[in-house]
Amino acid sequence: MAAAGLRPGMGRLLETAPALGPWPRLYSTSPALAEVLRLPQKQLTKVLYPLRELEQHLVSDTGPGLIEQRLFDPSLEDMARAESVFAATARNRIEYLSSAVRLDHAPSLQQPEVCFIGRSNVGKSSLIKALFSLAPDVEVRVSKKPGHTKKMNFFKVGKYFTLVDMPGYGYRAPEDFVDMVETYLKERTNLKRTFLLVDSVVGITKLDNIAIEMCEEFALPYVMILTKIDRSSKGYLLKQVLQIQKFVNTQTQGCFPQLFPISSVTYSGVHLLKCFIADVTGSLK
Numbered sequence: 001m002a003a004a005g006l007r008p009g010m011g012r013l014l015e016t017a018p019a020l021g022p023w024p025r026l027y028s029t030s031p032a033l034a035e036v037l038r039l040p041q042k043q044l045t046k047v048l049y050p051l052r053e054l055e056q057h058l059v060s061d062t063g064p065g066l067i068e069q070r071l072f073d074p075s076l077e078d079m080a081r082a083e084s085v086f087a088a089t090a091r092n093r094i095e096y097l098s099s100a101v102r103l104d105h106a107p108s109l110q111q112p113e114v115c116f117i118g119r120s121n122v123g124k125s126s127l128i129k130a131l132f133s134l135a136p137d138v139e140v141r142v143s144k145k146p147g148h149t150k151k152m153n154f155f156k157v158g159k160y161f162t163l164v165d166m167p168g169y170g171y172r173a174p175e176d177f178v179d180m181v182e183t184y185l186k187e188r189t190n191l192k193r194t195f196l197l198v199d200s201v202v203g204i205t206k207l208d209n210i211a212i213e214m215c216e217e218f219a220l221p222y223v224m225i226l227t228k229i230d231r232s233s234k235g236y237l238l239k240q241v242l243q244i245q246k247f248v249n250t251q252t253q254g255c256f257p258q259l260f261p262i263s264s265v266t267y268s269g270v271h272l273l274k275c276f277i278a279d280v281t282g283s284l285k
């Protein structure tokens with residue numbers, strides 16, 4: 001079965017997977033880790049470690065570090081623990097808290113906070129919806145039309161942290177975007193990490209560059225997420241990843257050197273990202 005050759009701990013996690021029968025698709029359509037662990041190894045790597053899967057297509061003499069993917073390399077046990085942080089239960093309430101158009105309207109909380117910024121339509125709300133797929137009562141609105149999210153939307157993840165879905169910059173951005181988002185990024189004291197989403201099909205645009213410069217200027221610790229990876233061929237995605245990785249390595253100071261490619265459709269990369277968020281907010285202790 002698919003477990004052969006997998007890392008320690010995976011076998012035990014597999015035992016907890018429900019008996020589902022053979023997996024019919026090329027990748028996961030289920031957000032639950034236990035079900036992902038039942039996939040054949042190739043598909044499993046693609047869902048849990050998309051960079052590792054891409055790296056296999058690099059020629060061997062290109063040298064290490066071309067894709068910085070092993071800085072954050074959690075065990076499957078950590079991924080399972082992170083999953084429980086993101087799973088709603090009676091004791092772990094995951095809920096929409098409030099929306100704000102100004103920082104002084106934001107809920108005042110002591111919990112660590114993470115926020116998601118990026119161009120309108122890049123997939124911020126879709127990603128948050130995918131992160132909350134085990135909390136189906138939480139409503140996160142997504143739309144084909146850019147500029148859908150107009151306010152900062154705050155969500156509480158149990159006793160662990162809050163997560164903020166931001167309006168997008170660029171096309172149909174709200175008028176007060178700059179006041180709202182810049183002030184938030186500059187002054188929110190419990191903000192632990194900013195996740196900057198870049199469309200993997202489009203690459204880093206001029207507008208993304210402005211956001212990157214803002215993160216750098218405010219000395220924010222930020223992380224680049226590459227969205228919509230289900231939309232490209234492997235070859236194209238690899239080219240984009242290498243280009244963006246080079247940019248991060250040479251042009252940024254505050255950006256975490258490991259990229260997080262994700263698809264909110266196939267859940268590829270979403271489990272790893274959940275684990276990273278749980279880790280940076282101190283939720284895995």
Ligand SMILES: Nc1nc2c(ncn2[C@@H]2O[C@H](COP(=O)(O)OP(=O)(O)OP(=O)(O)O)[C@@H](O)[C@H]2O)c(=O)[nH]1
Pocket residue numbers: 118119120121122123124125126127141142143144145146147148149150166167168169227228229230231262263264265
């Ligand atoms: N194929 C694919 N489509 C995606 C993915 N993520 C988002 N989309 C689509 O992209 C569009 C925009 O998604 P949203 O999540 O609303 O984007 P947003 O960044 O929140 O946009 P604003 O709220 O306008 O700033 C929708 O049509 C989504 O279905 C993805 O991973 N794969």
Ligand SMILES: [Mg+2]
Pocket residue numbers: 124125126141142148149165166167168
């Ligand atoms: Mg949105």
